Amino acid sequence: MGLADIKKTVYFLERNGIRKTWYAVRERLEARRGPQYKWEPLSESELESQRRQWAREKFTVTFSIVSPAYRTAEAHLREMMESLQCQTYPKWELILADATEDDSVQRVVRTMEDSRIHYIPLKENVSIAENTNQALKYVTGEYVGLLDHDDVLTENALYEMALCIEQGRKQGKELQMLYSDEDKCSGDRTLYFEPNRKEDFNLDLLLSNNYICHFLVMKREFIQKLGFRQEFNGAQDYDLVLRAAAELWNREETIVHIPKVLYHWRCHRASTAENPRSKLYAYEAGRRAIQDFADRARWKARAVDTPHVGFYTLQYEENPFWCRQDIGAIGGRVVRRKKVIGGRMTEEGKIVYENLPIGYSGYLHRAALQQDAMAVDIRNIRVREECREIFRQVVGVAYKTVSENDCFDTSVLPENCDYVQLSLKLCSAIREAGYRILYLPVSV
Numbered sequence: 001m002g003l004a005d006i007k008k009t010v011y012f013l014e015r016n017g018i019r020k021t022w023y024a025v026r027e028r029l030e031a032r033r034g035p036q037y038k039w040e041p042l043s044e045s046e047l048e049s050q051r052r053q054w055a056r057e058k059f060t061v062t063f064s065i066v067s068p069a070y071r072t073a074e075a076h077l078r079e080m081m082e083s084l085q086c087q088t089y090p091k092w093e094l095i096l097a098d099a100t101e102d103d104s105v106q107r108v109v110r111t112m113e114d115s116r117i118h119y120i121p122l123k124e125n126v127s128i129a130e131n132t133n134q135a136l137k138y139v140t141g142e143y144v145g146l147l148d149h150d151d152v153l154t155e156n157a158l159y160e161m162a163l164c165i166e167q168g169r170k171q172g173k174e175l176q177m178l179y180s181d182e183d184k185c186s187g188d189r190t191l192y193f194e195p196n197r198k199e200d201f202n203l204d205l206l207l208s209n210n211y212i213c214h215f216l217v218m219k220r221e222f223i224q225k226l227g228f229r230q231e232f233n234g235a236q237d238y239d240l241v242l243r244a245a246a247e248l249w250n251r252e253e254t255i256v257h258i259p260k261v262l263y264h265w266r267c268h269r270a271s272t273a274e275n276p277r278s279k280l281y282a283y284e285a286g287r288r289a290i291q292d293f294a295d296r297a298r299w300k301a302r303a304v305d306t307p308h309v310g311f312y313t314l315q316y317e318e319n320p321f322w323c324r325q326d327i328g329a330i331g332g333r334v335v336r337r338k339k340v341i342g343g344r345m346t347e348e349g350k351i352v353y354e355n356l357p358i359g360y361s362g363y364l365h366r367a368a369l370q371q372d373a374m375a376v377d378i379r380n381i382r383v384r385e386e387c388r389e390i391f392r393q394v395v396g397v398a399y400k401t402v403s404e405n406d407c408f409d410t411s412v413l414p415e416n417c418d419y420v421q422l423s424l425k426l427c428s429a430i431r432e433a434g435y436r437i438l439y440l441p442v443s444v
Helices: 003-032 044-056 074-085 104-112 128-136 157-170 220-226 236-247 280-296 363-368 385-395 419-432
Strands: 063-069 092-098 117-121 143-146 177-185 192-196 216-219 255-266 301-305 312-316 327-336 339-342 381-383 436-443
Touching: 044 157, 063 074, 063 128, 063 157, 074 092, 074 104, 092 104, 092 128, 104 117, 128 236, 143 157, 143 220, 157 177, 157 255, 216 220, 216 236, 220 236, 236 280, 280 301, 280 312, 327 385, 327 419, 381 385, 381 419, 385 419, 419 436
Parallel strands: 063 092, 063 143, 092 117, 177 255, 327 436
Antiparallel strands: 143 216, 177 192, 177 216, 301 312, 327 339, 327 381
16 A cells, blocks of 8 residues: 555545455555556547548547646656647647746747647736636637646557537537546556546436546537536536536537547646545535536435545435426445345446445446436335336336335235336336436445
């Protein structure tokens, strides 16, 4: 266990006590015994195929990459710009908004000799939110991508974004927000680790953690309309995507996830990834951003921290969350012998967190977070009153509760009932009626 792990463990112990820390440490050690992540760059033949395809199919989409700079190390700044120059899709510009007091950043830019790189000197270093807002005034591309001044894109990042946008246009759909998977890398980029394999857009998971993060691309007019808010510095990107999600409430099909690692996030000793105490203000800002979303939606809810730093939950005043008109059913996990045997399901009926010990939080703590689901297990389900006629029609029995929290009493179901197929059929009907299915990590 390295120094960074020891720091994280001590901080977790201080906040959560011995029992939860024991489970967290044991889970982390078991995960490390599994297959190790290795980032594999595309071959030159694959990259060349991408260069031919966009030219052959005449892609027209253009990108403005925005990167606020401040006292950036020369090597890191150069690698960031070179990662753009190596893109298989060349229709980009870089807006580098520099708040450094001297000309150190500008000198590096001059050596790049690339007309697509636009250096914008800022009068002062106000904040990362305001510095980014200044950069947004200069963008000309159809889409804007956010790139930190010391991170790098994979060579196929913009090609994958362009391909997705062009495919959407062929279907008559103008995408508003796109995001990819990402990983972390060491300062010298000799080590790649902690891949973030993300889900397709999941509102309630987003209200638990900024799982979208990097690489984020948004329609130019959309991001300029939203802008960045200084009062959420440290979590300004999180606040941005939450407000974007609110704007796209009934147009979630214009939010697209590209399930490929397109972004390498460089980690330093002072970064939140290495030291959870280094930017506690950022976590507090993240919680306030969620609270702002809930308040604007007029939900009677309070955003609070979970045991894991940077992860949150909404506690609703009404039990269960029926102040939210979008939720049709709420499901929890089903546990046997201290392991998950039911709960959130895929469309095919696979149990998402099957066999996970109940003290564990799962990959990137997702098993411990509120999240939208395609289906949840009927053995631990609560259905809003307006959906109980749907329940009766699909299940064949009237909705009957077994406890004060309105959980369904499964004793009224026939013996040898196929819980999985019945759960899928019920949740599909509720979703077709326009409701969300919410999964909570609560056991029965």
